[in-house]
Structures are given as structure tokens and as C-alpha cells.
Amino acid sequence: MSARIIKENVYSVGAIDWDERHFHGYTYVTKRGVTYNSYLIMDEKITLIDTVRDGFQKEWLGNIKAVTDPSKIEVVIINHIEPDHSGGFPEIVKLCPNAQFYGTEKARAGLLKYYGVQAKNWTSVKSGASVNIGKRTLDFIDAAMLHWPDNMFTYSAYDKILFSNDGFGQHYATDKVFDDEVDYAAFMDELQKYYANILWPFSQVLAAKLAAIAKLNLQIELIAPSHGLVLRKYIPEVMEKYLFWSKNSTVNKIAVVFETMWKSTEAMAKKIVEGIASEGVDAVLFDVTKTDRTDIAAYMLDAKGFIFGSSTHDGEMLPVIAGFLHFLKGSKAKNRKAFAFGSYGWSGEAVQDIQDTVGNIAEFGEPVKVVFASTQEELDKCFQAGKEFAKKIKAT
Ligand code: FEO
Numbered sequence: 001m002s003a004r005i006i007k008e009n010v011y012s013v014g015a016i017d018w019d020e021r022h023f024h025g026y027t028y029v030t031k032r033g034v035t036y037n038s039y040l041i042m043d044e045k046i047t048l049i050d051t052v053r054d055g056f057q058k059e060w061l062g063n064i065k066a067v068t069d070p071s072k073i074e075v076v077i078i079n080h081i082e083p084d085h086s087g088g089f090p091e092i093v094k095l096c097p098n099a100q101f102y103g104t105e106k107a108r109a110g111l112l113k114y115y116g117v118q119a120k121n122w123t124s125v126k127s128g129a130s131v132n133i134g135k136r137t138l139d140f141i142d143a144a145m146l147h148w149p150d151n152m153f154t155y156s157a158y159d160k161i162l163f164s165n166d167g168f169g170q171h172y173a174t175d176k177v178f179d180d181e182v183d184y185a186a187f188m189d190e191l192q193k194y195y196a197n198i199l200w201p202f203s204q205v206l207a208a209k210l211a212a213i214a215k216l217n218l219q220i221e222l223i224a225p226s227h228g229l230v231l232r233k234y235i236p237e238v239m240e241k242y243l244f245w246s247k248n249s250t251v252n253k254i255a256v257v258f259e260t261m262w263k264s265t266e267a268m269a270k271k272i273v274e275g276i277a278s279e280g281v282d283a284v285l286f287d288v289t290k291t292d293r294t295d296i297a298a299y300m301l302d303a304k305g306f307i308f309g310s311s312t313h314d315g316e317m318l319p320v321i322a323g324f325l326h327f328l329k330g331s332k333a334k335n336r337k338a339f340a341f342g343s344y345g346w347s348g349e350a351v352q353d354i355q356d357t358v359g360n361i362a363e364f365g366e367p368v369k370v371v372f373a374s375t376q377e378e379l380d381k382c383f384q385a386g387k388e389f390a391k392k393i394k395a396t
Pocket of ligand 1: 226
């Protein structure tokens, strides 16, 4: 790719990772790939915002070279040190030894630990600090825990651009630049999946940060994250979603997530969903061994009801749902209702195991347990459990 203009004299110069399918180790399935966005501002002092993941420096530097000689960069801003954004840090330090670097103090220390490299001219900044680069003054806004303690945003009042790094990102590899250049539903799907899998645990911080930013009365025409598309058309829609999700607000829908050994727990799950449907409440049934956990989490982000099922195996829930629930409990979800169900042979610990694992993210009602396979009467009980749960979801 080449550099792409997002505003006069502001270029997107990052890299596109079309093939990435397991991002962040093995925690996030990125079915549409990933981008590592970096931005170049051509002002009196040429300024670079963020770098790219290791392995993508060639594409990134090629994009910068399409605009200017990289060694002419005088200001480098590091909004976040996670390796998907800081992989090019050692290279830019080498290429621009006299550049002035800006980031939080935690960013400085983290970069040194990651790379053993320190920029000669580094200024640690906090909210309220800024740097003048010519026509523009760039303001720094603390964004700790969005997504790591070192994060910050950078705002250009001249351009009315908020450079938000992980905030407002989406994992969406595309040669397009702006939100309105791709399919809206696909864009919003990736936005929701990203929030669920990256930012959900930090919702409380995010809600406070959104409120603080609102008080600053920033004029924002573009939000330029370091993953995915630049927000141009859909800023109001995205802000509305972020406000909703950050408050752990929910809609009347239910996720039924299960793992089964001999299809007895699966039969229970299907009856529970029938019971929910009889009340006109939306539910989606997820066999956790078949649907990727990051897609399930995306659905659950705004679901008021969580129902988890597992057969009992060696005195515990089954291993795939166990992994999923350990992953999910990190979401710190709030305001959810739940119950557990499952079949068992002789002791039936799975339902308690489920409640013990994710009791922190939902209020659990009575579990439903069945020995071996369900009788018709027991299937009716599952139907009724789903129906009563759906009524509770509608009532609260
Ligand atoms: Fe995209 Fe927290 O890194």
C-alpha cells in the first residue's frame, strides 16, 4: 500500500496485515485481518504518530517514503507501547536519532524493557501537555487502561482529529481508509467484537474517560485509531455504542453457551432456547466447541442474559467451556442474569463449577440438572426454565 491522505497534510502510513487470524497470541480470532495504523503529519516539524508491529517496518517505511524522507521526522509520538504499535520503535530511534519523542512515563519505561532502546530526546507527558509542530499544536490526553496503563490519545485541534490508538479500533484489514468506504454492518460487527475482546474489562475507565473528553468540548471531525478504519461518517453512531457498552448496558437478548459430551446437554440447551423463543425474546445458541469464543463474546457484550451448560466430566465442567468461561470472567461484565444447566452421570458438579467460575459477572438463578439423558418431563422442565428466564429478562 502507499500513504493515504486523511486530511490535508495528514497521512495514514501504517501497514495492513491481511492474513492475521490469531491476534494477541491466541486470544482473538481476526477473521478480517488487522491493520497497524501509523500517521504522518507534514508540518514545520514532521511528526509521526505510532509505529507498526515488528515484521511490517518495510511496508510502513515505504509508505512514509512515499511522502517524505523518514530521517526528516522531528517529532515522534508514542500513544501506546503494545508490540502491535511499537514494533517500529527501535527502527525510528535509529533513523531519527535527534527526533523529539513524546509518550507517557509508563511508555518510556515499557519501551526500554521491551526493546532495550531509549530515545535520546524523550519527554514524558500527561494530560494537559502539548507540543507545537508548526501550524498545529498537538494535545496529549491520558488514556490509561485504554488499553494498557501507558496509553494516551493525541488531539490535533487544527485538523479536528483525535488519534485514539486502541480506542475506537476495529480489526478490519482493508485498503479503504474511512468508515463509510466499507460495508456498514461489517464495520459495526468488527467494532463490537473489538470492544468485547479488548475494551470490555475497562468499561468503567472508558465511561469516565468519555465523560472527561466530552467536558473538553473537542471539535472532532475524524477519529483516527491505530486499528482499522478512520471514523468520519459514523462518529455519532460509534460514540453512542461506546457510551452504551461502557455502562454495561444491555438489550433483551440471551446467549446460551454450552459444551456437550453425548448430546444430552445439547438437547437441554435446545429446549431452553425453545422456551426463551416462546416469550419472544432473542436468543442465540452457541456450541462453544464450534463457534469461536471471540464471536461469542461479541454477542454477549450487550446481552442481558447468560445461560451456560456443560456435562460433568471428572467432577468438573468440560474443558472447552472451562477455557471460555475463564476468558469471559475477565470481561468484568455487570448487570447480567444467568443460570447454569447440564447433564451428568453420578455427581453433577459442572453447574456449580460454572457458577464458581463466572459468579462475578452475573447473578445466577437455580440450575437445571439431568441424569444421563432427559425424559420428556425433564425436557419440559428445560423449556420452562428458558421461558421463566426470558420473562425475568423482559421484566428487568
Ligand atoms: Fe493494539 Fe493494546 O494494542
